[in-house]
Amino acid sequence: MMRIDTRQIILGNVAPLGMERVELLAALGRVLAQDVTAPWDMPNYDSSAMDGFAVRSADCAVEGAILRVAGYIPAGGSVSGPVLPGCAVRIMTGAMVPRGCDAVVPLEKTVEADGRVTILAPVRQRQHIRFRGEDAATGDTLLTTGTVIQAKEIGLLASFGKAVVPVYRKARVAVLSTGDELVELGESPAAGQVINSNALYLAAAIRELGAEPIILSIARDNRESHRENIREGLKADALITSAGVSSGDRDFVRAVLAESGVRQILGKDDFRGGGPKAFGMKGDTPVFSLPGKPTSTMIVFEEIVRPALLKMMGHRQGIPLYFHETLRGAVCKKTTGPSVRSTRDSRQVRGAYGRM
Template identity: 60%
Template sequence: MKSFEEARELVLDKIVPLGTERVQLLDAVGRVLAEDVTAPWPMPLCDNSAMDGFAVRSADCAPGVTLKVTDYIPAGATSEAAVTAGCAARIMTGAPIPPGADAVVPFEETSEGEGTVTLQKEVKKGAHLRFTGEDVGVGDTVLAAGTVLGPAQISMLASCAAALVPVYRIPRVAILSTGDELVELGTTPARGEILNSNTFAVAAAVRLAGGEPVILGIARDDHESHLSLLSEGLKADLLVTSAGVSAGDRDLVRDTLAELGVEEQFWKVAIRPGQPLAFGMKGTVPVFSLPGNPVSTMITFEEFVRPALLKMMGHTSVKRRTVRGILQEEVRKKAGRTAFIRARVSVEEGRFLARISGDQNTGILRTMVGSNALLILPEEGSLFPAGSEVSLHLLDPSLHLEP
């Protein structure tokens, strides 16, 4: 079997970003920029006022000086009338600085009279001015390809008049659960039946990662059902199956995928839970066959499928944040496999402190619900005493150490 790191690196080596498309500006939120963006003009476009106040000549100014107000320049207007000696122009934030002025005095530092203004404080040259190109010069690269687009980046794109934005495409992810025991939502399960929760867990994880889930339904335990639904799934950008990947009489997924031309890259990884995980490629379409126990499905998606999805969407940082934390209780495991332990992490006195979140049986969903991190225990170890320093994959991005 491949080790955890070997298997994950093999997956990421096989994955390439999808093609690109141009989308409306707001549709680009959360997407990854596919091309560099350069400024078509300087920002600001001209010298302008950073405050509501009076444009003045600093050489004329001193506390107690009274100036004649000769002009009014609201935002959106311009004036070619020069500010001459002993004069000032009333000006609003963002309005271009008129010729002759080299500073702005805020209203709150003045006393206004009838057509005059008296200064209360010393005025320095350049005060409250925003200068041409001080933010961005014409031709500057303002956003590099690979940037994830949030509010600040969208603002910069809007400032560059980028109504259409080049971004990496969102993957369509086909999701298939397998097994005669599964029933769909809206059905009360009978003895021996199981609600098809895995499909919705995987679809939710795909959506949170930024992909588009395509639910195929349930493949029953016969060749025809598997062949039909897996064929449909291979039309997507990525295919994820759950269950049917072990060595039982009704585990048909691997054989059917091979029949459909999927080249298996590995089967079984030295991890717990999730050992039966398989990964293959059909041309450029990655195929992940996840184990069927709900917790195993979610953890293998988290550690293998999610990074692949993010890379397909152009992300360069695709793995969960890994930190070191302190175990608050003894943990045991069998040597020979990397273990992913559902954990509850808190931050105290500048350290991450970790406790297991309950029963680690892969059928116990409540323990997954109560977890905000995965404790990563290496293959070679078996006993990890309380106080040990361990690796943690943080599932909750809000967890951080106080500065």
């Protein structure tokens, strides 16, 4: 596991990207960049919560009251003038409660015949009415900055007419794999070659976060190829490199990053486990140098890159939390010698994500 202070150093160097306004459906999965307040009361009129009859509760204080049916209000409709004493109006769910009425009686509590309705039970004032402003009053905060917009937030925003939403910008993340041994997906690797799977994993993981991956050409084992690709990668909001971070005669990543103006903040000696890695900044652009082994790439991405990218896109949750569990079954690892078995072993497991 990475030391927690290295992750905090990285998070301390990145900040949310700028705000943009997008159409409502395009905001799904994005992070709200400003508080959203109610532009009107919700509901914006007193409405019926049931199909039934709008009545004056004073006319229905006892069981068996008989009222004259004076009209009908469908959803979206209304009646002119107030309802007079001794009268009721048939009303549908969501319809505006007419003036003079202060309660709604459900259909199943009534019997209608010959232009009259019998109320089968005493009526309480205000029953089965959704009153204006009951859900939200004008100016109330509906959603706060930092909210991740999901389907329920889309529905809420739509109900208040929010066709355009302020969200944090998606991070554009360049992905650079290095090494002469790499071939692209679709090519048949020759002896000593491997498919550039890291680029596809990283692109998928970046897209899974809601960011936009940019897969660069493979940087071959020479400085010029590295310079060209790193120059292009630094145009993005963040750059992730894979492999070439160690000290071999073909490991050019750190040297070319330094030539390109990237200030190294953390080197391989600042991390624990996961293979050689580094972190630096060029201006506001973070650069994550990951190891080349695919499993190490995945682990390091989860540990330090994912939380940083989430923070850049306005998320408040993103640091993996950990808990310990004990294996209940045997674990066998193949080795060049005798197999190694463990029947009980405490393992660290990633749980939910915590606050930044």
